[in-house]
Amino acid sequence: MKLAVFVSDYRMTVDTLDRLSPEKMGIILVQNGVYHATLKENGTPSSLLNKSAEFYALKEDLETRGLDASKVDSKVKVIAMGDVVDLIFNDYEKTAWI
Amino acid sequence: MATTKLGFIVQRPPYKSENPKLALTHAIATQSVEVYLNEGDTVTADIAFIGDGVLNCKKDQKAMDYYGLTSTEQHIKMALLVDINIWVCKEDVEKFGLSEDDLVLDAEEFGADMTVNVVPYGEISKKMEEMNHLLFF
Amino acid sequence: MGKLTIGCFASLVGSLNLDFAVKLSAAAIEKGHTVDLWLSGNGTMLSIKDQRPFKDYSHLEKPLKELMAKGLTVTACEACAEARGYNKDVTMEGFKRHSMDWYLASTFSADRVLHIGGE
Numbered sequence: 001m002k003l004a005v006f007v008s009d010y011r012m013t014v015d016t017l018d019r020l021s022p023e024k025m026g027i028i029l030v031q032n033g034v035y036h037a038t039l040k041e042n043g044t045p046s047s048l049l050n051k052s053a054e055f056y057a058l059k060e061d062l063e064t065r066g067l068d069a070s071k072v073d074s075k076v077k078v079i080a081m082g083d084v085v086d087l088i089f090n091d092y093e094k095t096a097w098i
Numbered sequence: 099m100a101t102t103k104l105g106f107i108v109q110r111p112p113y114k115s116e117n118p119k120l121a122l123t124h125a126i127a128t129q130s131v132e133v134y135l136n137e138g139d140t141v142t143a144d145i146a147f148i149g150d151g152v153l154n155c156k157k158d159q160k161a162m163d164y165y166g167l168t169s170t171e172q173h174i175k176m177a178l179l180v181d182i183n184i185w186v187c188k189e190d191v192e193k194f195g196l197s198e199d200d201l202v203l204d205a206e207e208f209g210a211d212m213t214v215n216v217v218p219y220g221e222i223s224k225k226m227e228e229m230n231h232l233l234f235f
Numbered sequence: 236m237g238k239l240t241i242g243c244f245a246s247l248v249g250s251l252n253l254d255f256a257v258k259l260s261a262a263a264i265e266k267g268h269t270v271d272l273w274l275s276g277n278g279t280m281l282s283i284k285d286q287r288p289f290k291d292y293s294h295l296e297k298p299l300k301e302l303m304a305k306g307l308t309v310t311a312c313e314a315c316a317e318a319r320g321y322n323k324d325v326t327m328e329g330f331k332r333h334s335m336d337w338y339l340a341s342t343f344s345a346d347r348v349l350h351i352g353g354e
Contacts, residue, residue, distance in 0.1 A: 001227050014109040081262040088347050097351045102343045116276045117353050127335035134340030141339045233350035
């Protein structure tokens with residue numbers, strides 16, 4: 001299964017993401033999920049970035065929050081809404097908003 | 099003739115959020131989906147309760163007595179009555195110190211043949227692979 | 236080109252989930268895809284017409300009408316809307332109202348489904 005997972009929170013109230021193990025996973029950081037791409041609590045990047053996945057962060061949600069799109073973690077690709085559409089249709093078969 | 103399989107994954111406990119109830123009522127709506135489709139085509143919904151979502155399956159809910167609301171337990175029974183597959187994560191049930199005796203497992207009083215399946219997460223994960231689309235509640 | 240079905244169960248004010256759903260719909264339509272948007276639960280708030288635009292609250296009537304003119308199909312859960320007092324008289328022109336089976340039927344012909352749950 002090729003699964004695109006939308007993460008829209010920084011503090012998640014469910015542990016579902018930890019249990020998903022698709023053959024291919026893309027994690028698309030949107031809304032408050034974009035903090036995973038930039039914050040280093042006590043100097044440590046988000047543990048979410050240790051997962052085996054491709055990482056994307058929505059540019060407009062980064063900039064909405066005053067975050068510099070050029071300073072995201074090197075694992076994360078900054079994308080526009082049109083790129084989200086392309087990922088959904090071209091790179092993944094199913095989606096999960098958690 | 100074709101079938102689209104939907105997997106409903108319920109991750110949150112009942113009542114505080116409307117999500118779990120809407121998962122059940124939408125799944126039950128598969129019963130009438132064919133009015134929109136060509137003859138022979140259909141959509142099915144399987145429901146999996148995982149994480150805190152397994153708390154929806156606790157039996158003896160009294161939401162009607164206290165809030166005048168149809169309980170999640172009743173909705174689970176209605177789902178069984180219309181032959182929806184229901185999977186409950188065994189590890190999460192045990193994590194909360196619950197056992198199968200604490201859960202709504204059937205709807206015999208309504209004449210339902212289906213029963214709730216308490217299974218390891220690995221089985222639920224395999225079911226997710228089989229689905230055409232996943233909907234997380 | 237494909238079909239995307241989006242379900243959104245969150246309210247118009249308070250989470251920006253509906254804003255995301257409408258922006259994603261616009262981007263998909265821009266690329267030539269077909270989009271069905273289903274609103275259930277608190278998401279049915281989007282169906283109310285003549286909401287007064289304030290800059291402190293999400294307001295999507297204008298972009299939604301522009302997208303409907305470009306072919307976006309938007310449907311609200313009738314029971315969820317009625318339960319909140321959003322009756323037919325206050326529903327935005329062009330908005331459809333159906334029972335929950337409409338959403339399921341939309342997924343039948345969808346290439347992709349994005350279900351955005353509620354709060």
